Amino acid sequence: MVSKYMLDKMKSSSAIRKMFEEGKEMIAKVGEENVFDFSLGNPNVKPPEAVNKSVKEILDRYAAGDIHGYMNNSGYLDVRDKLAAYENRTKGTDLAQQDIIMTCGAAGGLNVLFRCLLNPGEEVLTFAPFFSEYRPYINNHNGVLNVVPANPPSFQPDLLAFKEMISENTKIVLINSPNNPTGVVYTEEAIVGIANIMKEKEAEYGHSIILVSDEPYREIVYIDQELPYILNYYDNSVVVYSYSKSLSLPGERIGYISVSPKIDEHDTLLDALNVANRILGFINANSLFQRVAAEVSGETVNVEFYKKNRDLLCGLFDELGVSYAKPDGTFYLFVQSPIEDEIAFCNKAKEFNLLIVPARGFGCPGYVRMAYCTSHDKVERSLGAIRRLFECYK
Amino acid sequence: MVSKYMLDKMKSSSAIRKMFEEGKEMIAKVGEENVFDFSLGNPNVKPPEAVNKSVKEILDRYAAGDIHGYMNNSGYLDVRDKLAAYENRTKGTDLAQQDIIMTCGAAGGLNVLFRCLLNPGEEVLTFAPFFSEYRPYINNHNGVLNVVPANPPSFQPDLLAFKEMISENTKIVLINSPNNPTGVVYTEEAIVGIANIMKEKEAEYGHSIILVSDEPYREIVYIDQELPYILNYYDNSVVVYSYSKSLSLPGERIGYISVSPKIDEHDTLLDALNVANRILGFINANSLFQRVAAEVSGETVNVEFYKKNRDLLCGLFDELGVSYAKPDGTFYLFVQSPIEDEIAFCNKAKEFNLLIVPARGFGCPGYVRMAYCTSHDKVERSLGAIRRLFECYK
Numbered sequence: 001m002v003s004k005y006m007l008d009k010m011k012s013s014s015a016i017r018k019m020f021e022e023g024k025e026m027i028a029k030v031g032e033e034n035v036f037d038f039s040l041g042n043p044n045v046k047p048p049e050a051v052n053k054s055v056k057e058i059l060d061r062y063a064a065g066d067i068h069g070y071m072n073n074s075g076y077l078d079v080r081d082k083l084a085a086y087e088n089r090t091k092g093t094d095l096a097q098q099d100i101i102m103t104c105g106a107a108g109g110l111n112v113l114f115r116c117l118l119n120p121g122e123e124v125l126t127f128a129p130f131f132s133e134y135r136p137y138i139n140n141h142n143g144v145l146n147v148v149p150a151n152p153p154s155f156q157p158d159l160l161a162f163k164e165m166i167s168e169n170t171k172i173v174l175i176n177s178p179n180n181p182t183g184v185v186y187t188e189e190a191i192v193g194i195a196n197i198m199k200e201k202e203a204e205y206g207h208s209i210i211l212v213s214d215e216p217y218r219e220i221v222y223i224d225q226e227l228p229y230i231l232n233y234y235d236n237s238v239v240v241y242s243y244s245k246s247l248s249l250p251g252e253r254i255g256y257i258s259v260s261p262k263i264d265e266h267d268t269l270l271d272a273l274n275v276a277n278r279i280l281g282f283i284n285a286n287s288l289f290q291r292v293a294a295e296v297s298g299e300t301v302n303v304e305f306y307k308k309n310r311d312l313l314c315g316l317f318d319e320l321g322v323s324y325a326k327p328d329g330t331f332y333l334f335v336q337s338p339i340e341d342e343i344a345f346c347n348k349a350k351e352f353n354l355l356i357v358p359a360r361g362f363g364c365p366g367y368v369r370m371a372y373c374t375s376h377d378k379v380e381r382s383l384g385a386i387r388r389l390f391e392c393y394k
Numbered sequence: 395m396v397s398k399y400m401l402d403k404m405k406s407s408s409a410i411r412k413m414f415e416e417g418k419e420m421i422a423k424v425g426e427e428n429v430f431d432f433s434l435g436n437p438n439v440k441p442p443e444a445v446n447k448s449v450k451e452i453l454d455r456y457a458a459g460d461i462h463g464y465m466n467n468s469g470y471l472d473v474r475d476k477l478a479a480y481e482n483r484t485k486g487t488d489l490a491q492q493d494i495i496m497t498c499g500a501a502g503g504l505n506v507l508f509r510c511l512l513n514p515g516e517e518v519l520t521f522a523p524f525f526s527e528y529r530p531y532i533n534n535h536n537g538v539l540n541v542v543p544a545n546p547p548s549f550q551p552d553l554l555a556f557k558e559m560i561s562e563n564t565k566i567v568l569i570n571s572p573n574n575p576t577g578v579v580y581t582e583e584a585i586v587g588i589a590n591i592m593k594e595k596e597a598e599y600g601h602s603i604i605l606v607s608d609e610p611y612r613e614i615v616y617i618d619q620e621l622p623y624i625l626n627y628y629d630n631s632v633v634v635y636s637y638s639k640s641l642s643l644p645g646e647r648i649g650y651i652s653v654s655p656k657i658d659e660h661d662t663l664l665d666a667l668n669v670a671n672r673i674l675g676f677i678n679a680n681s682l683f684q685r686v687a688a689e690v691s692g693e694t695v696n697v698e699f700y701k702k703n704r705d706l707l708c709g710l711f712d713e714l715g716v717s718y719a720k721p722d723g724t725f726y727l728f729v730q731s732p733i734e735d736e737i738a739f740c741n742k743a744k745e746f747n748l749l750i751v752p753a754r755g756f757g758c759p760g761y762v763r764m765a766y767c768t769s770h771d772k773v774e775r776s777l778g779a780i781r782r783l784f785e786c787y788k
Contacts (some may be wrong), residue, residue: 001602001659003535006666013669042464051462052453055682059446068445068643070436085502103496104647104676111675115534117398136673140509141397208395249462251681253498265395270670272400275407279530281505282498286680287645288449 009136023355030353036300036382037098038370039355041180041331043248045301045373054295058288067288073278074103074270075256075285079294085256091229094261101257101273102293104287105250106242107214109257110137112280113238114172115270117210118143122171127157128363129334131180131214143171150364155182155325155334159193166201167335170304172210173198177227178217181362181369182334183327185221188228195234202236208264211237216255219246220299221329222307226287235262243293245330246300306331309372309379316383331373334359338393342368348392352385379386403530408756413672417749424747431778433749435574435725437642438677439695439767445641448689452682460681467672468664469496469650469679481652487624488655495651495667496679496687500610500636503651504531506674507632508566508674510666511604512537516565518606521551522757523728525574525608535567544758549576549719549728552646553587559593561654566604571621572611575705575756575763577721579615582622589628596630602658605631610649612638613694615723616701629656637687639724640694648683700725703766703773710777714784715757725767728753732787736762742786746779 013309019039026035058067066076074080074158080100087095103109114124120142126134128150138145148165151158152377157175166173173194177186198209213230218241221227230237242255263269277284283289313333323336337345342358346368359367372379400579413433420429443590452461460470468474474494481489508518514536520528520543532539542559545552553568560567566589571580592603607624612635615621623632636649657663671678678684711718717730729750731739736752740762743750753761766773 001511001604002565002662002666003509003511003513005513006661008672009673010662010665010669013672040464044459046458047462052458055453056450059449061674064440064446064642065438068441068645070434072646107672107675107677109675115397117395117397119397133673137675140674210395245700248458250464251462251678253677268396268401268404271404272396276400278407278501278533279403279527280675281503281531283501283647284645286683288682289680329639376417379699 013320016357017326019355019357022350026350026353028184035353035355036378036385037355037374038372038393039357041371041373043245043250043306043331043373044375045248047248048296048299049300050296050299051249054292055288058291058295062291067291068288071284071287072274073284074145074274075100076287076290079290080091081295091232092309093229093231094138094259095258095259098270099259101259101277102271102290103255103257103277104282104285105244105253105255106214106240107133107137108253108285109240109242110134110212110214112273112276112282113212113240113257114138114141114143114268114278115276117171121169123167123169123171124172125162125166126174127162129179129181129367130363131154131176131360132361134174147363153323153325155184156187157190157194158188159197162194163197166197166209168205169202170209172212174212175212176214178221178329180217180330181332181359182325183330183332184222184325185227185328191230191233193230198234208236210263213237213239215239216242216245217233217330218305220306220331222303222310231258231260235260236264238263247288247296248301252286252289254285254293259337280327288309305376306373308376309374311346312376312379312383313370313372316386322390331371333370333372335368335370337366337368338390340366342366349389352387352389354382354389406556410751413749413751418746420744420747425530429747429749430772431749431768432766433751435765435767437639437644437695437725437767438769439642439699442690442695444690445643445686448536448686450681452689456685461685463681465681466668468668469494470681470684473684477650477690477691485626487623487625487652489652490655492664493653493655495653495671496663497649497671498676498679499638499647500608500634500640500648501527502533502647502679503634503636503649504528504606504608505534506667506670507606507634507651508532508535508537509670509674510663515563517561517563517740518566518567518568519556519560519564521556523549523573523575523753523761524757525570526755527727528568541757547717549573549578550581551584551588551593552636553584555586556592560591560597560603564595564603565605568606568608570608572615572723574611574724575726576719576754577615577724577726578719579621579722585622585624585627587611597761601615603629604657606631607631609633610636610639611659611724614700614725616697616704617619618641625652625654629654630658632657641690642695643683644684648679648687650679662663672741699770700767702770703768706770706777707764707766708774708781712777714781716784725765726742727764727766729762729764731760731762732784734760736760743783746783748776748779748783
C-alpha cells in the first residue's frame with residue numbers, strides 16, 4: 001500500500017532512527033546525564049531574548065489578518081523589503097523585494113528550488129561530504145544527485161574532480177558552507193574556482209547551470225572574516241537560508257531564498273518559486289515568524305557556546321593524535337575513524353555511551369560526525385569516554 | 395532553465411493571478427470600498443481571542459527548546475496526545491497519539507499523504523466540482539487525477555458514475571466536505587455509498603483503496619447536525635484537517651492528519667508519513683502553533699458572520715430566480731452562470747466591479763464560485779451590482 005519511493009527512503013533513514021531509539025534505551029539504562037549524544041544537530045543554545053519579545057510585540061501591534069492571514073505566497077511584501085535591505089547592507093548585494101522568497105526553512109527552500117529547476121533525470125552535482133537529506137530533496141522532484149569525492153584533510157571542494165564530473169546533464173551545482181558535516185568554511189579561492197569552471201561549462205554547453213548555496217550555518221562561525229557570498233561571484237546563483245541555527249528556531253521552519261537579480265530567466269524563476277511554494281503544500285512560510293524574521297535579522301545565538309565545545313574536543317583529538325578537520329563553523333566535528341569500517345567504530349562507541357554518526361550517509365566512509373551542540377558540561381564529561389574509546393584502537 | 399513541470403503549472407494558475415492583478419487595478423481606479431471581490435477564500439473573520447492569548451502563555455510557560463526546537467517529525471508527543479483525545483471525545487474515534495500527524499496545514503498534509511501512497515501513474519479519483527489545487531498536489535508525486543462528473547443541482551457525489559469510474563488503478567478516493575467550491579455537505583447516505591462501493595472494489599481487485607477526506611471547513615457549517623466522520627465508516631481512511639478556516643489562521647500553516655487505527659499497513663504508513671514530512675521539506679509543522687492548536691482545539695471563529703452573508707446572497711438569488719447550491723457550510727456559493735460560457739460571464743461581472751471565479755478550474759464549467767468571506771457591509775453593498783449583472787441576461 002505504501003509507495004515504493006517512500007519504502008526506499010524509509011530504509012535509508014532507518015540508521016539515524018535506529019540510533020535515536022538506541023539512545024532512548026541507553027538513557028533508560030544509565031540515565032540521561034551519562035549518555036553522550038553527539039548524533040543530532042539540534043541546537044541547544046537559547047534563541048536570543050529578542051525573539052519571544054518580538055513575537056509578543058507583533059501580536060499587539062498588527063491586526064490579526066496581517067499576522068495570521070494569507071499573503072503573497074512568496075511572503076509579506078514589507079518583510080521581503082526589510083530582508084532585501086538587510087542582505088544588501090551586510091553583503092553588498094543589489095537585491096530587490098521580489099528577489100527574496102520566504103520559505104519553510106532551508107529544507108523547504110531547497111525543495112521548492114529543485115522543483116522549479118529540475119526536469120526528470122537532470123543532475124545536481126554536490127561535493128562530499130554532504131548533508132544526507134539532499135538526496136531525497138532532489139529525488140522528490142525526479143532529479144539525480146551526483147557527488148564529487150571528498151578531499152581530505154582540508155575538505156575544501158576538489159576542483160579538478162569537479163571539472164571532470166560536471167556534464168551536459170548538470171543543471172545545478174549545490175554547495176554548503178559552513179559545511180555539514182565537516183564544519184569547514186569554503187575559501188574564497190574555492191568559490192572563485194567553482195564559479196570559473198561553471199562559467200566555462202555554461203559557455204561550452206550553451207545552457208545555464210545554477211549555483212545553489214545552502215547556508216543555514218552562515219552565522220555559526222568562529223573566524224573573524226567575511227564569508228564569500230556567492231551572489232557576488234556568479235550570476236546564475238541562489239542562496240538558501242534558514243534561521244534554524246542562527247536563532248535556534250529549527251521547529252519554526254522559517255528561512256528564505258535570495259535569487260540573484262542577474263540570474264537567467266529571472267522573472268520566470270520568481271514566478272515559478274511563488275507557484276511552487278503554493279503547490280508543494282507549503283503555501284507560504286509561516287506568517288508570524290516571517291514578521292519575527294524581519295524584526296530580528298542580524299541577531300544571532302551565542303556562538304561562543306559552540307566554540308568552547310569545539311575547542312575542548314579539538315584539544316583532546318590533538319592530544320590523542322586523531323585526524324580531524326578543524327571546524328571554522330557549524331557545531332559539527334568530522335573525525336577520521338581509527339578503523340576503515342566506521343560503522344563498527346560507531347557501534348564500539350556505544351559501549352562507552354557515546355552516540356556518533358557514521359559518515360557513509362554523507363558520502364564519506366571512514367569518518368564519523370560529532371554534533372557538539374550539547375551542553376559544555378556534557379562535553380567535558382564525555383572526554384574520558386572518548387579517550388577510552390580511541391585507546392581501544394591503539 | 396525553469397522546469398517544464400513548473401511552466402505547465404504556472405500556466406494553469408495564471409487565471410487566478412490575472413484576476414488578482416485585475417482586482418488591484420480595479421481598486422486603484424474606483425477605490426477598495428467599491429470593488430466587490432468574491433474571488434479568494436481568505437477568511438476575514440478574526441481568530442478567537444484564545445489564539446493570541448495562548449501564544450503568549452506558551453512563550454511564558456515553556457522552555458525555548460520546547461516551543462521553537464525540533465521534535466519528532468510527526469509533531470510534539472503531548473500535542474498529539476491532546477488532539478487524539480479531542481478527536482475521540484468529539485467524534486467517537488479510537489485514535490492513539492501516534493495516529494495524529496501534525497502537518498503544514500491541509501495542503502502539506504495532502505502532499506505528504508500522496509507521496510506516501512502513490513506510485514507513479516496511480517490514480518486519485520475525486521468528485522467534481524473539486525478544489526483545483528488537488529491536481530498539482532497529486533501530480534507533484536507523479537500521480538494522476540481523475541474526476542467523477544458533477545451532479546447538479548444537489549452536488550452530492552454521483553455514486554453510479556463513481557462505481558463505473560473506480561478502477562484497478564485507483565489508489566485513493568479523495569473527498570472534500572463541506573465542499574470547496576459548492577459549500578455542500580456530503581450526506582451520511584453518500585458517505586455510506588462511497589464506502590460500500592470501495593469495500594466491494596477492494597475485494598474485487600484484492601488491494602487497498604484509501605479514502606482521504608480533506609476537511610478544512612469541518613467547523614464552518616450552518617446546520618445543527620453532526621457531520622459523518624469517515625474514520626467511523628471505512629477502515630482504510632484518513633482525514634486531513636487544517637486550522638486555517640476554523641481559527642482563521644491560514645498564514646500559520648497548521649493542521650493534522652488523523653489515520654484510522656484500522657488502516658492496512660498501519661505502522662508502515664505512520665513511519666512513511668513521518669519520513670515524508672521530513673524529506674518533502676516540511677520537517678515538522680511549525681512548533682509554536684502545534685502547541686497553540688493543542689490549547690485551543692474546540693474553539694472556532696464566529697460562523698454566524700459567514701451565515702449572515704450567505705443568507706443575504708441566497709435571498710437575492712432566490713428573488714432573481716438564479717440556480718445555485720444552497721451551502722450548508724464553508725463560505726462559498728456555487729452559482730449557475732446565465733450563459734454557458736461562464737468565463738465570459740465573469741468578464742462581464744468585472745464591468746460591475748464584481749470579481750467572481752469561473753468554475754472550469756473546479757471541473758464544472760457553466761458555474762461560478764463566489765467566496766463570501768468578506769465584510770457584511772461589502773456583501774450588502776454588492777447586491778445592487780449583482781442584480782444589475784444578472785439583469786443583463788434577462
